[in-house]
Amino acid sequence: GDSVTQMEGPVTLSEEAFLTINCTYTATGYPSLFWYVQYPGEGLQLLLKATKADDKGSNKGFEATYRKETTSFHLEKGSVQVSDSAVYFCALRHRRNTGFQKLVFGTGTRLLVSP
Amino acid sequence: DTAVSQTPKYLVTQMGNDKSIKCEQNLGHDTMYWYKQDSKKFLKIMFSYNNKELIINETVPNRFSPKSPDKAHLNLHINSLELGDSAVYFCASRPSDRDRDEQYFGPGTRLTVT
Numbered sequence: 194g195d196s197v198t199q200m201e202g203p204v205t206l207s208e209e210a211f212l213t214i215n216c217t218y219t220a221t222g223y224p225s226l227f228w229y230v231q232y233p234g235e236g237l238q239l240l241l242k243a244t245k246a247d248d249k250g251s252n253k254g255f256e257a258t259y260r261k262e263t264t265s266f267h268l269e270k271g272s273v274q275v276s277d278s279a280v281y282f283c284a285l286r287h288r289r290n291t292g293f294q295k296l297v298f299g300t301g302t303r304l305l306v307s308p
Numbered sequence: 309d310t311a312v313s314q315t316p317k318y319l320v321t322q323m324g325n326d327k328s329i330k331c332e333q334n335l336g337h338d339t340m341y342w343y344k345q346d347s348k349k350f351l352k353i354m355f356s357y358n359n360k361e362l363i364i365n366e367t368v369p370n371r372f373s374p375k376s377p378d379k380a381h382l383n384l385h386i387n388s389l390e391l392g393d394s395a396v397y398f399c400a401s402r403p404s405d406r407d408r409d410e411q412y413f414g415p416g417t418r419l420t421v422t
Contacts, residue, residue: 225409236312236398236413237351244409280349286409295356295364296411299351 195220195287199299202280206273206306214268214302216257216283224285226250226259226266227296231280238266240281278306311335312414314399320420321389328385329417333398338404339363340382341411342374345396357382358404389421 198216218226225244229237241250244260255270266283283299312333321327333340341364342354356364360376371387386393399414 227409231349234415236400236415237411238413239410242409282351295353298351301351303349 195224195285195297197283197285197297197299199281199283199302201203201300202263202303204302205306206304208306208308209272210213210306212268212270212273212277212304214281214283215305216266216268216299217302218264218266218283218285220264220285220287220297223261224287226257227284227286228255228257228266228268229298231282231301233279237282273304273306275308278304280304310411312399312401314397314414314417316417317415318418318420320422322422323389323391325389326385326387327389328383328420329397329399329419330381330383331414332381333399333401333412333414334380335401335403335412336380337401337412338379339402340376340379341400341402342382343398343400343413345398345416347395351398355382379418381407386419391421394419394421 196219213252227242228240230240231237241251241252243259251261257268280303281299282301284296315330338357342357345351349383354368355374357376371383376382396416400411402411
């Protein structure tokens with residue numbers, strides 16, 4: 194079945210450091226790919242998405258490129274802030290024949306940014 | 309003006325009890341979900357409803373019974389609670405438009421079974 198694999202955390206960085214969180218997927222067909230972010234004590238929020246190969250999703254300084262050849266969707270940010278500390282989830286959308294979608298999540302990667 | 313709300317936020321109860329968690333969305337979405345997040349932050353879908361009809365049931369024990377009185381509400385009832393049910397439960401919703409990918413999550417309900 195479809196699955197998403199993320200790098201294990203926590204990822205600990207100093208403010209203004211460069212961030213990469215790796216995500217690879219296994220899926221039939223051509224899924225849509227997402228990054229969700231969960232801040233402490235809150236629900237998940239969509240951070241960015243890409244719906245087809247070579248698409249780049251971006252939001253709040255974060256970027257991820259849909260790489261079909263490597264089945265990857267790595268999350269990057271050039272300069273992290275303390276406020277970016279959160280758990281980041283990579284996910285893919287499994288579209289059933291009926292059209293109803295199901296999200297398959299990775300295990301999440303915790304990011305800790307220190308001043 | 310909360311989009312997806314859940315009650316209660318925290319729930320502490322003993323093994324064997326029956327409890328319910330409520331979810332409401334005011335976004336006009338047709339599809340709603342329940343997810344379970346364990347202590348390691350692993351998030352897994354449990355159920356999905358579309359216009360009050362069950363469309364996804366991910367091999368969840370029969371002790372869990374979702375109920376959707378209308379398309380704005382999806383409640384989760386759990387019978388005979390077990391220690392392993394301790395987790396954070398998230399409700400989410402999504403519009404039925406196939407091109408709208410976003411799921412909107414509630415703040416979660418932390419269930420602790422003692």
